[in-house]
Amino acid sequence: MSARYGMVIDLDRCTGCGACMMACAAENNVPPVPRATPRTGLTPMLVRKVSNGGEGVDRREVFIPIMCMHCERETPCVGVCPQQAVEVDKATGIVMQMPQRCLGCRYCMTACPYHARYFNWWDPQWPAGMEKALNPGVAVRMRGVVEKCNLCHARLHSATQKAAATGKREINPADYVPACVEACPTAAIRFGNLADKHDPLSLEVRSPDTFRFLTRLGTEPKVYYKSKEAWVRALAESNSGSGVETKRG
Amino acid sequence: MASSVLADSRWIARGAERTSLPQFLLWLAPWAVVLAAGVYAAGLCLFYGLNQTNMDNRFAFGLWIFLDLGMIALGAGAFFTGFLVYILKRVELKPILNSAVVVGFICYSGAIAILMIDVGQPLRAWFTFWHPNTHSMLTEVTFCISCYLLVLSLEYLPILLRNRQLRKLPSFLVFEHQLHNLVPVLAGVGALLSFFHQGSLGGLYGVLRGRPFAFREGFFIWPSTFFLFILSAIASGPSFLILVTAAVEKVTGRRLVPQELFRRLGFISGVLLAIYVAAKSIDTLIWLNVTSPSVGFAPWQYYIYKPFGTPILFTEIVLLGLLPAFLLTYPRSASRRRWLLTAAALACAGVLLNRFVLTVQTLALPTLAFDEFLQYTPSWQEAASFGGVIAYGVIVYSLSYRYLPLFAQPKGQNTHVPGN
Numbered sequence: 001m002s003a004r005y006g007m008v009i010d011l012d013r014c015t016g017c018g019a020c021m022m023a024c025a026a027e028n029n030v031p032p033v034p035r036a037t038p039r040t041g042l043t044p045m046l047v048r049k050v051s052n053g054g055e056g057v058d059r060r061e062v063f064i065p066i067m068c069m070h071c072e073r074e075t076p077c078v079g080v081c082p083q084q085a086v087e088v089d090k091a092t093g094i095v096m097q098m099p100q101r102c103l104g105c106r107y108c109m110t111a112c113p114y115h116a117r118y119f120n121w122w123d124p125q126w127p128a129g130m131e132k133a134l135n136p137g138v139a140v141r142m143r144g145v146v147e148k149c150n151l152c153h154a155r156l157h158s159a160t161q162k163a164a165a166t167g168k169r170e171i172n173p174a175d176y177v178p179a180c181v182e183a184c185p186t187a188a189i190r191f192g193n194l195a196d197k198h199d200p201l202s203l204e205v206r207s208p209d210t211f212r213f214l215t216r217l218g219t220e221p222k223v224y225y226k227s228k229e230a231w232v233r234a235l236a237e238s239n240s241g242s243g244v245e246t247k248r249g
Numbered sequence: 250m251a252s253s254v255l256a257d258s259r260w261i262a263r264g265a266e267r268t269s270l271p272q273f274l275l276w277l278a279p280w281a282v283v284l285a286a287g288v289y290a291a292g293l294c295l296f297y298g299l300n301q302t303n304m305d306n307r308f309a310f311g312l313w314i315f316l317d318l319g320m321i322a323l324g325a326g327a328f329f330t331g332f333l334v335y336i337l338k339r340v341e342l343k344p345i346l347n348s349a350v351v352v353g354f355i356c357y358s359g360a361i362a363i364l365m366i367d368v369g370q371p372l373r374a375w376f377t378f379w380h381p382n383t384h385s386m387l388t389e390v391t392f393c394i395s396c397y398l399l400v401l402s403l404e405y406l407p408i409l410l411r412n413r414q415l416r417k418l419p420s421f422l423v424f425e426h427q428l429h430n431l432v433p434v435l436a437g438v439g440a441l442l443s444f445f446h447q448g449s450l451g452g453l454y455g456v457l458r459g460r461p462f463a464f465r466e467g468f469f470i471w472p473s474t475f476f477l478f479i480l481s482a483i484a485s486g487p488s489f490l491i492l493v494t495a496a497v498e499k500v501t502g503r504r505l506v507p508q509e510l511f512r513r514l515g516f517i518s519g520v521l522l523a524i525y526v527a528a529k530s531i532d533t534l535i536w537l538n539v540t541s542p543s544v545g546f547a548p549w550q551y552y553i554y555k556p557f558g559t560p561i562l563f564t565e566i567v568l569l570g571l572l573p574a575f576l577l578t579y580p581r582s583a584s585r586r587r588w589l590l591t592a593a594a595l596a597c598a599g600v601l602l603n604r605f606v607l608t609v610q611t612l613a614l615p616t617l618a619f620d621e622f623l624q625y626t627p628s629w630q631e632a633a634s635f636g637g638v639i640a641y642g643v644i645v646y647s648l649s650y651r652y653l654p655l656f657a658q659p660k661g662q663n664t665h666v667p668g669n
Binding site: 107117145 | 298299300304305306307308309310367368369370373374376377379380381382384385386387388391453456457458459460461543544545611612616617618619620
């Protein structure tokens with residue numbers, strides 16, 4: 001049975017600690033880029049700090065982790081790639097990026113409304129000794145190609161292999177948890193299979209407090225957000241919120 | 250004997266008057282410096298990567314894409330003149346055809362050179378041909394531009410082989426003759442390819458569902474920008490030919506084509522521009538009232554950021570669209586050289602502004618509610634590469650003008666002046 005992996009990120013729980021960003025970088029061999037600016041760094045998971053624009057007691061702030069939304073319909077980045085380096089995996093619903101085939105034209109980056117795609121502006125380099133901590137299950141990307149969140153696909157691969165070794169076709173859900181979900185100290189990021197009606201995530205996305213960004217574009221993102229704050233939920237659509245980004249990363 | 254063959258005057262067409270070699274080299278020298286700076290900057294980008302530019306993850310396209318789209322639009326004069334002469338039999342435009350081919354060749358080869366620097370992995374360019382995504386507008390652009398540059402090279406070759414010294418080689422003469430017979434076929438193929446890639450360049454942004462400022466509904470698989478780009482390119486291409494020819498006339502101090510040809514080209518450009526302005530206005534109204542609101546973006550959102558307010562829309566449609574269309578078609582203004590050239594310059598500026606708005610403004614505008622309006626200033630490497638392409642164009646055109654017959658007289662109108 002095909003899966004539809006997705007997430008719910010509870011913004012009321014997010015403290016902006018950045019553990020998800022660090023876990024993502026460590027899991028996916030994202031190199032440190034000392035010369036990067038906030039707009040040239042590699043951050044497949046990026047925590048953005050947004051305020052309601054108020055002052056004093058009226059001021060409210062929220063941390064919003066932004067990542068690839070794994071759009072399900074009319075996926076903006078898939079149709080534009082000239083050499084099929086981006087595809088939606090029908091078995092999992094994960095939007096996959098193949099850096100080995102990427103030309104580095106960055107057309108997919110202009111197509112993404114969530115700005116969740118990143119270009120390798122520099123050669124990947126690690127401080128001496130740090131290369132020993134690289135994850136052997138994830139290929140390092142070279143300079144000049146685009147990358148993004150793939151829901152820790154290497155972990156899915158390991159889970160599939162583990163299931164196959166025991167003669168099973170389906171993976172054990174406990175064996176496949178993305179690094180950011182695992183690292184979040186407040187359990188603000190929840191992960192699951194939206195195609196499974198019994199998955200807690202499928203129930204959670206029906207909550208009136210959940211929302212997705214830019215749903216009117218019709219791309220059906222599979223990353224949901226959750227908040228009891230009305231002004232936070234109002235950020236969902238472009239012209240309905242009045243959020244101001246105050247800090248990122 | 251060998252030295253006399255190599256003498257510069259022996260390569261210039263018999264009877265043609267050209268400036269002395271030192272003066273010509275003096276003209277080329279500053280352009281060669283700009284070209285060298287451009288090659289150096291491009292080398293830095295290729296060697297060290299695109300971190301040499303000021304593009305970033307949000308402003309993933311920059312000055313170079315604007316240059317590509319602008320040059321390809323202005324270079325449309327090549328295919329469109331060929332289409333008019335060989336397919337629609339407008340032989341009165343023939344005197345400018347060779348020049349149009351050279352301008353087209355420069356624009357397209359320059360655009361492809363810049364594209365090769367602009368991609369992160371230029372050595373993987375062949376992947377697009379090997380693993381083509383047939384749904385991507387960029388695939389269509391890549392295929393058609395590559396094929397059309399080949400067509401332009403084949404059209405340029407007979408002009409090149411008409412050089413005084415090259416003609417002395419019998420095999421070249423035969424080859425040139427055979428190629429010349431093929432030119433009408435090439436013109437037809439070129440027109441077909443060009444219609445598609447000019448349109449696909451428009452479609453490149455029109456299909457971006459995630460960028461409601463650029464996204465357009467359309468016909469079948471093509472967004473409206475597909476058709477608008479074709480129209481604006483064939484409208485501005487002839488105007489650009491007028492400007493280039495007038496500039497060459499100014500530099501050389503000679504009349505190269507009859508004023509009537511300028512007026513004819515101007516009229517064609519003006520009529521097409523008027524049709525384009527009408528289509529663009531209708532498209533803008535549909536986009537503002539239907540397309541954009543339907544995806545959750547109120548039109549006012551796009552125009553609250555200075556300097557990208559509504560004046561830019563007014564400038565594009567009225568000042569650089571409607572006004573030059575009127576000046577180019579109204580007999581009294583079109584018959585005056587100064588007005589004609591002004592109108593042609595406005596028409597070209599209009600198409601460049603359109604490409605700028607679609608490439609730069611689209612990326613600067615926010616999409617998420619908490620995004621900010623972005624600014625981007627090209628690095629010196631980007632600007633120098635840009636300048637290098639312009640210098641390359643001037644040098645290739647200057648050499649072509651000096652040694653090749655660019656402005657032939659139409660049959661029966663005058664005696665042929667080789668290599669004027």
